[in-house]
Amino acid sequence: MKYFIRKFLILILTVFLISLMTFVAFHVIPGDPARLILGTSASEEAVEALREKLGTNMPLTVQYRNWISGFLRGDFGTSIKYRMPVASLMHDRIPVTTLLGVMSLVLILLIGIPLGIFSARVRNTPGEHVLNFINILGISFPNFFLSIIFIWIFGLTLHWFTPGRYISFDRDWAGCLRFMFWPALSVAIPQTAVLVKYVRTAMLEQLREDYVRTARGKGVGETAILYVHVFKNAIVAVVPLIGMIIASVLSGSIIIEQVYGIPGIGKLLISSVTSRDFPLTQTLVVYIAVIIVVINFLVDIVIQIIDPRIRLSDRS
Amino acid sequence: MKETLLNVKHLTLGVTERDGSVNKAVDDISFEVRKGEILGIVGESGCGKSLTVMTLMGLMKDDVFVMDGQILFGQDDLVRVTPERRRQINGNELSIIYQEPMTSLNPLIKIGRQVGEPLRLHRKDLSDAEIDRMVLELLTEVGIQNPGQIMKSYPHQLSGGMRQRVMIAMASICRPRILVADEPTTALDVTTQAHVLSLLKRVNEEFGTTILFISHDLGVINRICDRVLIMYAGKIVERGRTRDILNHPAHQYTKGLIRSIPTRDQKGKDLICIPGRVPSTMDPREPCPFAPRCGHTMEVCRQTFPECRELAKDHIVYCHMFD
């Protein structure tokens, strides 16, 4: 139990560290939100009046302290740019990114893991080299290049989806899924290829272990060896990578949301950073940090559940 | 003459080295395993004893392959048996236990399920309850105090000795005709080793399971084996009843092995040990591999591998000194 308390404290520390880094970042990056809203033609006095109204005239340290005290009470402050509570902004954005994340995750896991196991199964056969080649090809396609190609082929020429028209889930869920499939695919292809490579390597490593030889000595068939004996051990090695993939898709892929025009966390982060919206950026950064840190925490727990050897004894 | 269970004829095994070249790890060995006996195979590391038994079980690593020879077992030739047939034999008619108890069990599966797995594979007629009962019974027989609790625990929670007992249970649950034991006690403490050896003897006597026992320790061989083969650098140099071999060793290598064991009366004196070192598969080999270290090498030893000479009943040696 002590292990979990210690881990939990470290989580809090890490998240606070990240929030501090954002504060420092805002100290360093130039840019005044009020001037940003009013543009070049507004007079200096008008900008000062707006600063007054928005409360950005206070020194950043005061703003940060207010944000923290608010954060602890569950009030994430008001967005400077959008003049609405950050909470409601997040409330609309998180489902969008999560939907995209979940869709790409489904693709990654449903294709990645079976393909990984299969490519371990066809080791030392010509099939292995073919699969390897396709796999490396998958890794080499950057997701934004894929997006451009998808928009060009499936969007503009074949009209399988209309780029630039994001359909929100509650308005038309079928249309939304049809639209979101393509960004999900652009995110999924490179990540799936990485997962296949990791699963394959983990499986091959486990196949060299002694207990596989024992299983064969008992007359266990190749399939059973792969799926019963080896898979469980291999997954223990792959879970941390899966954790990393989940964290990255859930925290929103900035470029994919930008290219496809999806109003998610990633796109909001860009606009909040470029418009120096301090409370919004802080909340977004902390939200992303919490996701990553929580998922790493879950990864630890999952590993302990699967692998009794590590249970509760501290794994250095 | 007891009935022959397994007959190895002119078995030759090749190994592909890192640079792609192929060498003979085992060179034209023939021997037979008789029903009910415990046959020992003795030799130092690199003599090919493990490779031979692995080939017998079809568990060779990717870089080892059979160049020539047969292994007749019942009506099957284990060298050319089909994978399906191999799966029926392994665990049912042939089974194996290994040297490293630490890594031979799947760390993430409970002991009960692993021990019961051969039954699930080869005895489809048994229900799960029956299988668990048989596992419980067998674990008690192999000397495990709290079998019920052990069945639910994981390998890392057991001591080395206990794990080896579990391996023996697992290997003998289907009452195989031959149990291969590849240096089962080398990694154990001497007291635990004593227990495991007596357990193996009991398995041999009570279940009538023929045992093929691999070791590099002549003391253990003497303790448990009826007959023994001495192997050196991929060849059998001497074969016979254990007592005959140990009391009247014929081949120079066997003599050297025995002399290099420190005993009570050699204290204070230098041991007479075999000079040089065991050749690896890549080193060039003379026809009689022991020639360079033999001390009694004759011209003929460098030309041909000696014929098989029978010194006494069931005691043969391959050495030109007896031509």
Add this chain to the structure above:
Amino acid sequence: MKKRFAAAVLAVLMTASLTACGGKSAGSSDAAAGTGEGGTFIYGLSTEINNFDPFTSTTADAKSIYYNIYEGLVKVNEDGSEFLPAVASEVTRDSDSAYTFTLRDGVKFHNGQDVTMEDVTYSIDLAIKSKINGFDNIKDYSVDGNKITINLNTPDIGFLAYMVQAIVPAGSDDNGELALQPVGTGPYAFSDYEVQDHVTLVKNNDYWGEPAHLDEVEVRFLADQTELLTAFQAGSIDGFSAYGGIVSQLEEGTYNPYYSNSNAVQVLALNNAVKPFDDVRVRQAVAYAVDADEVNELVNYGHAVIVGTPVIPGLARYCNTETADDYAVDTAKAKTLLEEAGYKDGFSFTVKVPSVYPVHVDSAQVMVNQLAKAGITMNIEQVDWATWLDSVYTNRDYEATIISLDGATAYPAAYLSRYQSDAGNNFINYKSDAFDAKYKEATTATDEDVQTGLFMEAQQILSDECCSVFIEDISTVRVWAPSFEGCADSPLYAIDFASVSKVQ
């Protein structure tokens, strides 16, 4: 004399908007064909509107949408020739510094309330408090039944231009609700808004004036003009506005274009306080090296008006068009000037360009080649908009930059005031007593013709001293899908959705 002056001002505006809204390539005359009623029009915007508070958000794109929701006491007519009475039914100019407006009766806000004098005073007070341009000149106002008279501190013949400022219900912005729940009197009412995604306007059926054609207008926010183009090609938006470079990617005949000036002058601003740009000969050398026509051709496919002065060509009366070819491209002259200034083998400098405006970044790339011919090496450095506003515009920490400068109101002073030596927004650090004197003389002139001549001379000084390199007023092209037509333009950079309709 005064009346003639007002007529002159309006005449100017009219010619400006006429040229602005010039011939459609489709060649059909703009006599409205049988305009279809109803339907939904999806308009794409390459930036996002983040709030609808007319008193604080004055970005160009935001204003183009407010135009349809809010209305001021007066409204500039379709071609900007005069300020028609809007919420006010009648406007009388008692003197140069006193105007009286009579409140039109029967005008309703979108929330159904009648517009009362109390709302008008509330709106004026709010404008003053928010320091909106022009309202600081109001001394006081007096209300008499449904008439209100506004007295100014200093006489201002162009004051009506400021009275387009929105009239909002009293108390509607006490704690900032206007930002998200705009209520006005315009032809369209606010319906719903999704941050970073879209805002929907619906037809105001009991609008006091001529009702709009379309039932609903959805304004979708996209990342940049490239996405607008892709969305239009994919058919997910019915219309958008972009620069010539983007629009010319579309095949002929698949769209209805409406060309107009963007009413802002693209300038290669040179920081006069920084060596070597403190030497006028170096600035002139750069001016001679830059070939505005080639920039226009390459970046905007020819859709821009070459200028030599900060005043937009839209204000034809005041725009000194001769300056356009003062610095026609002459690389040899540029080299000689450099030699005189002591830079025989040229020099190098960095131009900071806001990355959010691809048109400026591309123009910079064109100029790199041009300047290289004169031995001048220009390095491009992209900065994000917030950094540009802060380090370039406010702190003047730059050597050169490229930006389009617009004016707050359709009046020459708005475009020239920044070049006064002591002006707060004189970010190019241009100091010239001659210009200061000429500018002061012009703004205090009382005779229109005299004032126009003075403004012209002021611009000539700027050109002679080559304070910066004024390049072009890039046209913005409004592109409608073939099934829509109609585009009433106005010098206030507004998009009047009321004038858009479905083709029968």
Add this chain to the structure above:
Amino acid sequence: MDNTKPAGEDILRVEHVSNYYSDNGLGILRNRKRSQVLQDVSLTIGKDEFFGLVGESGCGKSTLGNAILGLIPYEGKITVAGLEHGRVSRKEFTRHIQAVFQDPLSAMNPRRTIGDTMKEPLMAHGIGTPKEQEAAVRAMLETVGLDASYADRYPRELSGGQRQRVCIGAALMLEPELIIADEAISALDVSVGSQILNLFRTIDVERDFSMLFISHNLNVVYYLCDRIAVMYKGSIVEMGTADAVYNDPMHPYTRLLLSAIPDYASEDDGDRALLERFRPPVEGACAFYHRCPHATDKCKKVPELRNKAYRGEEEHLVRCFYL
């Protein structure tokens, strides 16, 4: 009873050493689970004396070795050649004590040549110029029976036996007064192991150094060492001259160990009754209580090491009430 001889000519003095293995977690919150390994161990090794330390795995013999080398924390006092731990810098301490470990393969950095590895101790202590160091290395290789040209070879090119010779050579470079040999020949084949035993004897003739020889094999320890101590569960149960402990074992555990070692020469069918009787363990009793065939109620307390030698003979300590 203080069983250590006067300081005089002792090379190693271990006095009341105990240590605790705490499964300390990382970072701030330590969940200290203190399990005791060494329990109040005391022994001394004289000049040029080979001292054998024997016991099964987990009895703490290697832990004691590491403690003496200063690699792990412990309570109690250890003095090597008059230098006490902690009072002198670690580096200075290593000048007088070196070690040879079990697995020769992982004992050397695979990416460095044999010569480089053997020069490390000289360089660490700044002894001799590079040329002199080179010469010293070549000489040492000859001493341990290897050709000087091996200095430029890499560890992976050598056999197990050859690598162990290099390790011994490296340990002797600084001419330490004491060498700790922890299972030095356990990983080697018997024939190769015997060569190493001979090597130890020949080196012992040329230069005088003491050795603490740790092993689980009582025969090897008897053959090589002058005095022997038998360890069980962290404490010494019997200590005396090699002959006394080997030929006249008193502690039941020592007798059990001797009986369990399989002997190649014994005639009987090898199934001697093991001198062992299991009973439920009792808290605070003698460590061997739960396996001792002669355990009585007296044994429910921890016995003291007492000298049981006949008058006039060398000291022979036993920790048992039964005798």
Add this chain to the structure above:
Amino acid sequence: MKKGTIEFRIGFILTGIILFLAILSVFYTPYDINAMDKTARQLAPSLQHLFGTDNYGRDIFSRAITGSRFTLLVALSTVGSCTVIASALGLISGYLGGPVDEIIMRLIDAVSSFPDILIALIVVTILSYGKYTIVIALCVTFVPSFTRIVRTATLQFKNAEFVRNLRVFGVSDLRILLVHIFPNTFPLLLSTIVIGLSNAILAEAAMSYLGLGIQPPTPSWGRMLQESQAIIYNAPWAAIAPGIMIVMTIMGLNSIGEGIRKRYLA
């Protein structure tokens, strides 16, 4: 045939082509990379223009091969500097353990969960633009993963027997770390560097895509992709050319990485 040879072959061919083109671009490019030509806008790939021309009539082939030089330069310097920093951090935290390890790892966790765009913006703003700013920005985002790999390798070797022997010899910790442990991590480091290179190229392209990377008019793959997005409908080759170059480079590097893993690490 030795293990990993096929991967090495594919890898060296692909990276070879790219390197050849990059080096070629130093001496000769069919057209000046910045020369704009009104009349030659958006020409399809032809003999004169192997990869066609972009929206300003510039030759895409010349820009793509010159772009490879800058992108590779950024990738190499990023991975180079990152390896030095990460090795130091990884070795120290791995070897020393205890509080030092704890602090370093907490910092690493924080930086790795920090959005890359914010890091890039901070670095770019402090140091203003230039090729090297993007290198530092990318380096900061890469150090965490590199450090973790080096730390794990160090932990492995720290407990190796030969390290214990060296300590018994009296060899100083520093020497053990630098002369003995560090060289042993090279095979692992090498394959991480190769994979790091391909990730750096992806990241540079992504950063340029967001306007933070290499500054125009210098061509870089990311920037060319961004510019091609507007004219994708009429001139898709403007996107395909830089895209294929990226894919070829990353495939080449990954194949070499796979080869190293198979031959030395498996």
